[in-house]
Amino acid sequence: MLTYLFQVSLCWAVFYLLYAGLLSRTTFFQWNRGYLLSTLVLGALLPLAAWLGPVMEPGHPIGLAQYKLQAIAVPVHELEVLVTPEGNTAARPWMGQALFWAYATGALLVLGKLAVGLGQIWSCYRRGVKKAFPGYTLVEDPKTAAPFSFFRLLFWNPALPFAPEDRERVLQHELAHIRGWHSADILLLGITGAVFWWHPLFYCYDRALRTVHEYLADEAVLAHHPKKAYGHLLLRQAQSGQVLALANHFSHTQLKKRILMMTRKKSPRLQLLNYLLLLPIGAALLLAFTPPSGVDREEGPLPVFSGCGAAAPEAQQACSQKKMMEFIQQHLQYPEAAKKGGHEGKVIVQFTVNKAGQAEGIKVVKSAGYGMDEAAVAVVGQMPSWQPATAADGSPIAAQMTIPFSFRLAPAASSEEVFKVVEEMPVLSSCREQESQQAQLNCSYESLAAFVSSNLQYPEIDAEGTVVIGMVVSTTGEIESIGIKRGVHPALDQEALRVGKLIQAETSWIPGRQRGRTVKVDLILPIRFKGTAEGAATDMPVPALGGVQKPRLAGCESLADAQARQACADRKLLELVYQQVKYPKPAIEDGAQGTTVLKLSIGLDGKISAYELARGIHPAIDEAVLQVGKILQEETTWIPGQQGGKAVAANLMLPVKFKLPEEGQAAEEAGLEAPQPIKIQGFSASPNPAQEEVRVKFQAKEGPLAIRLMDAVGKVLYEAGYPGFDGIFDQVLDLRGLPRGILFLHISQDEGQSVQQIVVQ
Template identity: 35%
Template sequence: MFLIYLIKVALCWTAFYLLYAGLFRSETFFSANRFYLLGSLVLGALLPLVPEQLFFLQEPELVSYTLQPIVVGVDQIGQAAAGSGNVAGGGFGWMQLLSTVYLLGMVVATSRFAWGIWQLYKLRKNAAIEKAAGYTIYHTGKPHLPFSFFKGLYWSRHFQTDEISRQNILRHEEAHIFQWHSLDVMVAELAAILLWWFPIARLYRKEIKTTHEYLADEHVTRWFSKKEYGRLLLRQSQSGMQVAISNAIFSSQLKRRIIMMTRTKSPRWAQLKYLAALPLMAFLFFSFASSGNEETSAASDAGTTSTDMLEAVADTIPDDNSDPVFKVVETPPTFPGCEDLTDASDRNNCSQKKMMEYVFENVKYPSEAKSKGVEGLVVISFIVEKDGSVSSPKVVRSIDPSLDQEALRVVKNMPLWNPGKQRGKPVRVQYNMPFRFKLDEKDKEALIPAYFPSCAKAQDRKKCSSEVIMKHLIGNLKYPEDAKKEGIQGNVVVKVLIDENGKVEAKEVVKSLNPSCDQAA
């Protein structure tokens, strides 16, 4: 899921950025910092995509086709059968809402980016062109600060300065141009669009641009005095029009730039700090590989993975007949009744609907489980054979024997499926079918334990009834004389039945002690 991917990217960028802010930002290894920021930005977007199969030597367990959970209840059966056409599609839920909000935000962020490009295009279109060594100077008619974008340097005719300052600015912008800083800016802008809601993405963009300024300042101070260059920055620090995606000499990070210009160079040994990125990368890789396995297992157990979300792969698992059973195939099996549909998505949705109709028409809530108040999830695993028949049904998640048997009965009596295919040939395919047995509220109310009339208004009816029973037993139970003479003592357990009228009938002695004691009880 794309939103899950974005969250993983956000976690990666957060970890990488915190490492940068804690260890690297204060160092004067500007080129290394640039490489780290850009590299971690790209790596953070790629790490969640790396499949765990590339790292682990053992073959990972694949997800079987797991159908939508089937809710089984007295009222649910009729209602679900009537609305089973919505099984595959679902309603407008939280995920759809989040997706819509994300897309709207992305549209806004993309529009702002496109607006900056458009402003730049208009400046360039109406500018006078001057060719320089390796780049082009565009003399524009609008007032703005000098800035560069790829191989273009944009200089307003309204911006006037002395020759020494002009040479300082030219050297600064040439550093941006020849070191391809605009390419970094574009990557940072795209990252900020992708995760427009995430502040770390914007911090990345800010740090990348600031590092560019450090590199350009370092280049200028090789030719000119740091003192004079610092004065130039202070004189020209007033704000002016500036295109958002460009590199401009007079940025808002003026204080940090002057501090870094005057700071003593970091010692060589400090470069060893960058090795700290290696264990962080390994940790993130292991974390995502592990979470990938857990998500696979959870999806198989909970029964929420849709067949539309699974890709065809060639991995198989052997069974007793050495005839491979595929967990995922190119063309999954479909329930009968949808053969005329040519679109794969429509056919799968139709298959879900037909299968649900069959289940709702045949499944029944076992009275034994209903009387005991048992409800929960039963998962049945089975194989759709090459001829479409269902084989090897078994319970992989049990709740109660009666519920298990009912789910097994429904699966065993299924009609012939249209078999799954791999590379155009029919193959055996494993499926998981979850049955969620759920009692209606009126059924749950019927499960209220019997109680004495005198306890009807008591807050704890069970406790009150137990006390009444004890008083009744103490007042009426007599120790048999023969058992007393023989020194017999112990427990007698009697099973009783309370009918709908409240009448008590002793059914049987579950645990016997002595005939006379049994009769007394």
């Protein structure tokens, strides 16, 4: 921030010196007004070029790589590393807080003064007598001390002792202010002053612009009245001590300047060329504030980071990107001096990977200070040897690299944020002794089911269905809120809520965790009422973490092969979805497209107990997909998920992609994309669950093939293409840094795809 303020000061100083030295003495008053207004704004905007980062040339956007961000599809030399300190942000020093409050107080005072001024003008307008004239409205107010104008309003006290000739001159003066829209300039100065109230150069601009307004108004009067008589009027008003509004903030210094300017000869038009000096000066300042990118943006060979030389050529850069990011994340630390002082900034480091694969010539091309420069340079110097870039003939060549490091203090997480899915779901405290998280979840599910069964009392009514209760587990392990998410019948709803409140009162929980911190988690508890009290049960789905066979649509049990049954069920589900959902017309008109994710909770009875959107894209599309969820709930039967040979309730994520026609494509060719299953043989992923890496093996037909690793809401975490796929896939996928939980491996070939589950612990 200090850098920005210094650069604003430099801009204003250069621009104002040009005005004071060459332009202020000319009689090109309208040009001077435009110059002052434009440079006032330009001086505040030019330094932002540095804050927006390196110049991004067409076709080569700079990507932003954050902690744990995976598979960014930009070249390695265009990465930007965002560094955040571990833990909560250190408190800013008291001096910084004091400066902030001093600045805020000044800004509020300036805004308050502006508001008071506007209020006074409104009071004058409200009590005055209005008379409409061409181009302005005269407001006669007996309490107005001196004539003044505000936009199209001219305020006048009829009792002021002006001779008829002087009254006409004052009127011409104020009409010049009105026709020139000088009030808009004054209002802009007032708003700008709220931001830069502390800056002395701002007041130089303020005084100069108000003086130019008076020059313009004087010029308009002198076009119809003699200079001598008008000058005598100004002198009489100065000697009488009367505040004359035609001389805004009237002072002896300003009066002297105005009289001198009235007697000055018109400036030669050749002096207009002086205004062209603004162009090279502005360009020089912009160049000075814009850090050099230092990157050769032309397409060319790039070096390969250590450990990626054995990868396929088309995958080397993706591997280099990932490996380098991992290295930086492991070795780069937020400097303590910057962290304690609350300092942030961007450091741009440039270096050359020589023919031997060593980083040399490391230098900082944009500094941030407070130890951030040294931290960035040190981590580049610690990088292992690269595989050098190669020329067309295979010989090694040197390559220049530039990496921007953005040091940002992590904002404190909102204590009010409530998650639906987290890396570690809440579990009952009584199940903390279980060895694995999945075992804890199973224990919690069984304990809740037993609690509901022993406490639920079936109302004596002829009604059945599933009541869905929502309860939020707080960061302290307590259920802080509970309510009905979906009801069936008032009596059933009331009974389900009663049991939910018993759970709230009699259970304690281990809170959920996301990225190492405890967070609030919204759990759903479906309670099924069926026919009799003995039919009441809970279908609370347990998030599967490993060894879980996902639920599938019933109707394919006659097939002997497990993969064939799953492929058959997937095909039936796709057919059912695409029969029911249509592209909503409002979404087409709004140009909305993308992928929604429908979350289905499938109970032990093979029925969908609840459904909701895990991700939406447009109200009309979301409503259409929810309608599909309702149809699936009412009309389908499922084979429940399995774990350890035992049926379990589980969630199933169903992505539905909506796509508008591209240019030249027939409208009927667009709509929902329904990829056909492809035949995958011998698929294996081991170990599964996995922690750091997993070996994936399968066989498919020869031809171009691509894989994508996605989370439950469809975010792509890793992707790679194999244009020369020979029919046998055997690769080790690096899982380090990926979120824990169920991930989905999408294998795509031609127009079809196969989806497999990989569990990261």
